[in-house]
Amino acid sequence: KAxxxxxxxxxxxxxxxxxxxxCSPISGHRSVSWYxxxxxxxxxxxxxxxxETQRNKGNFPGRFSGRQFSxxxxxxxxxxxxxxDSALYLCASSFQTGKGDEAFFGQGTRLTVV
Amino acid sequence: AxxxxxxxxxxxxxxxxxxxxxxxxxxxxxxxxxxxYKQPPSxxxxxxxxxEAYKQQNATENRFSVNFQKAAKSxxxxxxxxxxxxxxxxxxxxxxxxxxxxxxxxxxxxxxxP
Numbered sequence: 001k002a003x004x005x006x007x008x009x010x011x012x013x014x015x016x017x018x019x020x021x022x023c024s025p026i027s028g029h030r031s032v033s034w035y036x037x038x039x040x041x042x043x044x045x046x047x048x049x050x051x052e053t054q055r056n057k058g059n060f061p062g063r064f065s066g067r068q069f070s071x072x073x074x075x076x077x078x079x080x081x082x083x084x085d086s087a088l089y090l091c092a093s094s095f096q097t098g099k100g101d102e103a104f105f106g107q108g109t110r111l112t113v114v
Numbered sequence: 115a116x117x118x119x120x121x122x123x124x125x126x127x128x129x130x131x132x133x134x135x136x137x138x139x140x141x142x143x144x145x146x147x148x149x150x151y152k153q154p155p156s157x158x159x160x161x162x163x164x165x166e167a168y169k170q171q172n173a174t175e176n177r178f179s180v181n182f183q184k185a186a187k188s189x190x191x192x193x194x195x196x197x198x199x200x201x202x203x204x205x206x207x208x209x210x211x212x213x214x215x216x217x218x219x220x221x222x223x224x225x226x227x228p
Binding site: 003035102 | 219
């Protein structure tokens with residue numbers, strides 16, 4: 001069974017640009033969550049999608065957005081990139097997200113903004 | 115605010131020895147889940163162990179076990195017979211108020227000495 005796949009693995013962008021990250025969840029999983037990981041702030045929740053609908057959103061500016069497709073694949077977009085957006089972006093999928101469900105994580109996309 | 119606190123930024127253990135990683139949390143709920151995730155240098159987060167709060171018995175997964183003290187809101191992870199492959203960042207986590215949202219501690223970096 002294939003795991004959670006995130007593409008690309010590494011990305012370098014310039015301030016002011018926009019970027020799109022992709023996440024393919026485990027087959028059958030309908031929930032996809034996104035997290036930002038930085039040395040200073042640790043792991044912070046961005047948003048969660050379930051059956052193509054954003055169910056929850058963390059405390060991030062509107063420059064961070066996402067969507068989910070009918071096949072459960074998800075994308076997140078960051079517009080007008082800032083240096084502080086440099087981080088590891090992790091995607092996690094789970095079957096139903098009852099609060100005890102295990103979240104399966106991808107290897108992340110390392111975004112560097114220069 | 116719902117928080118998860120890991121007070122040990124770094125820990126070290128000798129191969130084959132036992133180490134305990136600490137975690138405390140804040141919650142107003144009576145039933146909830148707690149998790150320990152491992153993040154090796156490959157960056158992929160892996161669930162190590164899960165505990166449901168209403169269960170009195172501490173969870174155990176092979177060499178990994180927890181000491182869950184509900185009244186004290188403490189959830190420590192014990193690794194027995196430590197192996198070189200146990201070297202990683204370990205994160206304590208609990209579900210946030212909404213589904214699909216995990217709140218993580220800052221993590222403990224575990225080194226294993228041969």
